[in-house]
Amino acid sequence: MRIPFALASLMAAVTTLAATGQALAQDFKPRIVRFGYGLVDDSNQGRAVRFFAKEVEKATGGKMKVRAIGNASLGSDTQMQQALIGGAQEMMVGSTATLVGLSPEMAVWDTPFLFSNAKEADVVLDGPVGEKVKATLEPKGMVGLVYWENGFRNLTNNKRPIAKLEDLADVKLRVMQNNVFLDSFKALGANAVPLPFSELFTALETKAVDGQENPFNTVLSSKFYEVQKYLTVSNHVYSPWIVTVSKKWWDTLSAAEKKVLQDAAIKSREFERKDTREEAAKALADIKAKGMQVNELPAAEAGRMRDKLTAVNTGIAKTVGQGTWDEVQAAVKQARAA
Ligand code: TK8
DSSP states (O other), X not given: OOOOHHHHHHHHHHHHHHHHHHHHHHHOOOEXXXXXXXXXXXXXXXXXXXXXXXXXHHHTTTOEEEEEEOTTTTOOHHHHHHHHHHTSOOEEEEEGGGGXXXXXXXXXXXXXXXXXXXXXXXXXXXXXXXHHHHHXXXXXXXXXXXXXXXXXXXXXESSOOOOSGGGGTTOEEEEOSSHHHHHHHHHTTOEEEEOOGGGHHHHHHTTSSSEEEEOHHHHHHTTGGGTOOEEEEOOOOEEEEEEEEEHHHHTTSOHHHHHHHHHHHHHHHHHHHHHHHHHHHHHHHHHHHTTOEEEEOOHHHHHHHHHHTHHHHHHXXXXXXXXXXXXXHHHHHHHXXX
């Protein structure tokens, strides 16, 4: 019997579909993914992790289950990194700044005043040099998927509004655990104390430190307004977060599973940046309503800070390598001109 052409192609299509369906069923093994993060559940970080979890479950027909575990319940950023490297935890999101000890190139994102707006950050981080820096994690045991926005950092403290550089002089300021942040704030005259984020609220509450610096979103979600009086809008540096996967675990995944994680990560990036920016845009009003006293760092003083930090820039270039430094500077210039 001759099979009509249309029927034949329909049969072929059905066979292909069945084959793909079969391959898919085999490609997705039942898996539990522990995805840790440092902020509270009700934060931009928590919302984006849960968004990612839903995407992954949808794409795998519920086979891959992502457990969103916030509040640093799985440990501080650096502790979770070690768990990923050892294969005891599958995924995390945290500051790129806490990765510098493993991957010195990451320090380039800590350059004070590197980006002047979020668009520049997106273009550079998602572009070739951002990819290159992200790829340095792989030999260290982690696979970087995407950058999320933590945001522009601002100062809070209990001593006084920072209206000029000298106001930082005797402020005991918590900084992230990396030399760029330590050196930056030392150069600005503050008494910089490195601490993991997971210990920060208590340190502020017990007055072990006077202040800290983080984006508006975090000041709100972590309730720093309960233990901090003054907020100074300084926008001194833009901080990315980075979503990472244990390389040990990644290597056990099928190509289809890897693709699901990569696609969900890209969707989560769009979601997270939009959510973070919407929250940041109205955050200042919320922060004032919570009782914090807010002032803007005058442009002339920001300029003086920038001058003091030139010495730090030389150090960063040395840490990340002149090549990476130059590439980032060129990418920023290009993004700015676009
Ligand atoms: C959360 C940290 C936080 C960062 C910091 O785990 O440590 O101040 O800004 O977002 O990664």
